[in-house]
Amino acid sequence: MFDSIHQVRQAMDLFLNSYTAECEALLLPKRNASMYHSLGYAFILSLKAILTYQRVDIEAALDAMKHAYLVADKLRKRDSFWKNTAHSLISTYSIQEIKEMTPIQRHAELVFAETYLMKAGLQIVYEESFVAFLREGIKMHTSHQIYKGLERYLLHVQKEASLGKDIMEYGMDAHLASGIAFGMGCFNLALSMLPEFVLKLAEFVGFQGDRGLGMWYLKSIGGWDAYNKNEKQKQRMAPELQKPQEGLRRQFCDMMLMMYNIVLAKLTPVSHVDLPLSDLILQYNLKLYPQGMVFLTLNGRRLATQRQLSEAKIYYQKAIDSQDYMKQLHHISYWELGFIALLEQDWKKAHQLFQKLNKESNWSKAVYTYLQGMALYLYATHDMNPGDSRKQLILKSAELMALVTKAKQKIAGKSIFIEKFVARKSRKFELQGNRLLFPDLEIIHAFSGLEMLTVPLMRKNLDRINAMLIRLSSSHSFYVYDDISLCHFLRASILRQLLEQDDDGNVVEWKEMQRESIRIVMALADKIQLDHWLYYFTIYEEALMLMMEGDYDQARKKILYLLQRTEKHDFNVGAGQRAKNKYSMENALILKCHNCLGVITELSS
Incomplete structure (x- = not known):
């Protein structure tokens, strides 16, 4: 099993450095025989499905996820039917029961929980119905129960280690620890973002939303919790680059910390923000993965939120140039460049970028169509002299605005708030005789971009x-x-x-x-x-x-x-x-x- 983990780790390193084709080549041959190869392959397909938003890609990812959790399920500890059902729905394995498992069985619990959770989330997006949301919500609860049992085991082992006891018999390797920490960190962080009345309901059925705990889990795997305790250390160089035996999910813990501090904290005011630490984590990962599209894009976003727009554009372009295998990854940078063009009032450039997204991306046709029409309208009214050409462009923008409402989608049976907003704006455009006031500033505000x-x-x-x-x-x-x-x-x-x-x-x-x-x-x-x-x-x-x-x-x-x-x-x-x-x-x-x-x-x- 550990040989498989190390090979999957190599594949993930290739992926994170923008060598996606080479990553798939490592994973594909063993995806039917190895639990971790199956997990890695399902992850790549799921990422592709999220980026393309094509039903055929989502279906392929769902099949891969199902295959991965079935492979893991066969390797889990087998009890009686009633005991297995109880562990899934009501209780979790005790510390002693997990200790008595083999290493493969412990990892199978983790991989099953991961893939079961990811499939549930993707299924909600795929079906677009509230019934699917309720059904898959039960599966998410099952996954959470498994994580909770593994969390207790991890905390027990850490306590034993702090007392100076020999913990070899517990079989807590770095890959298992990183997986438990990543799962519980994400659960706690995501749930803590919910309004209080929703959080209380979630906690009533067994979920947990402690932001401080979630941040601690994510920091601990990379050793960043030590940097957090010592303010002076933040001014020092990052730690030595990781070794191959470090936890498989370590980089994903790092990415969650960066996403929280660099992206989420700029969309809404949040507590527990630590920008110096997130900058240190980002520079550390850029050294490891200098061609990594994810980290280049995050650096672009970091610079943009610091109002260094010219420098941000350079890194977004580097992210685009870093790989061609999965071109849908380019769309993240095109989106960011489109908004920088709006900020800089370069209406022509903004129109070109949103037009490209509208043609190539399926994420939100309503939003892309509105932004394309809006940018064209601003170009016509600000950069063109009165005349027939200007009138034609305004009419073209009106045609695009008329398509927005029909392009709306649903997730879990509910309309997406930003799509409802742009649909209302497009109808107002028509009501006012093809006119909107400061639509650029209005939509930039809607995406929390005025601070850039x-x-x-x-x-x-x-x-x-x-x-x-x-x-x-x-x-x-x-x-x-x-x-x-x-x-x-x-x-x-x-x-x-x-x-x-x-x-x-x-x-x-x-x-x-x-x-x-x-x-x-x-x-x-x-x-x-x-x-x-x-x-x-x-x-x-x-x-x-x-x-x-x-x-x-x-x-x-x-x-x-x-x-x-x-x-x-x-x-x-x-x-x-x-x-x-x-x-x-x-x-x-x-x-x-x-x-x-x-x-x-x-x-x-």
């Missing part, structure tokens, strides 16, 4: 907004209060970030302008016809400003108010019947609010 604006771009956009507010003061449009509110919401958000980044600005004036914009949105809220989300997101923006100023009590009150509106289903803000309905991107805001409370607690303690 450089200071010159912030100032440039402030000038755009202030000029538009002067024009709107004499407008008689039916949607004028929507437009004025959008302007002030965007101005409040950009001013808050300017106050964080620009030391040369007029702080007193900017603070007053920011407060004024928030007051105006609150005053106009009952006159908003369509964009009722502006009222709720402006309150959230006000809470962020209060946090920046250190007024955590008032910030907490604002966040709790937003959470209560959802709990009580109280949305009666705005004009017309639609004001009584849920607002756009509500689920996204509730997740932000839930995690924001954790940040407030962390900052105020």
Whole structure:
């Protein structure tokens, strides 16, 4: 078995360094005979399925996952039917029972749990129904139960080792430990992101959502927990490069830490953020995998979130150039480059990139179509002189906007919030006679990208907004209060970030302008016809400003108010019947609010 693990480790190293074809060549010959080769091959197919979103690829990945967990299941410890059923649904193996297993049986438990969980997640995406979500949720619970039993075993062995006892008899090798830590780390981290009322329900049926524990598991496998304890060590060089016998899932633990700190922490405020450590982990992995598309892309994202947009584009292009075998991996970089083009107001480049994604990627045709149409509209209205050519491009953008609503998809029987948002925007485009106000800033905000604006771009956009507010003061449009509110919401958000980044600005004036914009949105809220989300997101923006100023009590009150509106289903803000309905991107805001409370607690303690 350990020979197979070492060979799969070689395959994963090839994959992480962008040698995907060579990785598959190592895995494929033994996928029917070896549990770990089967797991590795299923992982590669699953990644391909997620990237292509083609039903044929998803079906192939589901078959590979099923084969992998059946291979693992044959190697698991065999008890009576009733005892096996109890272990799957109610209880878990005791520490003594796991100790009595052979090494292969312990690894079979882990691989079965991994593949059973991955197949369940992929099945939900494939079937797009709520029934599938419930059915596969039971399988996820089964997987979690197995992980919980293995977790207790791991913690027991670690305790014994801390007491100076000989732990050889427990057979806790680095590959098993890394797998348990990765699984429990991901479970704890993912569940801790859920709103409190959902988390309580999950914990009631046996799940666990402890973010601190999840982070500890993920750090411990790479030895990063030691760096976390000693602040001075963060300034030192990274540890020596890993050896072949290190845990098979070690790099995936590292990737989760980087994804949390570099990507997720920029999408929503979260606690337990450690940017210096994540930078150290990223540089360590770039030394190991200099051609690794994953790590090159993460470095591009890191630079973009630090407002180093030119440098970020270089790394995204390096990620694209690193491999051609699985071209769908390029789409991640094209997406990021498309948003940088929007930030830099390079509408033509943005249109080209989103057009390419619309042709080649199946992830969200609704979003790609909207972004392509929006970029074309901005190019026509900003970069072209009035005339027939400009009119033709606006009509072409209108044709694209008309396709957005029909392109929506569902996951677990539910519409995707961002697809619902762009569908509403495309309908508003038509309602307003092929016109939208600041659609670039609006969609950048929806993807939490305004914080990537450089200071010159912030100032440039402030000038755009202030000029538009002067024009709107004499407008008689039916949607004028929507437009004025959008302007002030965007101005409040950009001013808050300017106050964080620009030391040369007029702080007193900017603070007053920011407060004024928030007051105006609150005053106009009952006159908003369509964009009722502006009222709720402006309150959230006000809470962020209060946090920046250190007024955590008032910030907490604002966040709790937003959470209560959802709990009580109280949305009666705005004009017309639609004001009584849920607002756009509500689920996204509730997740932000839930995690924001954790940040407030962390900052105020």
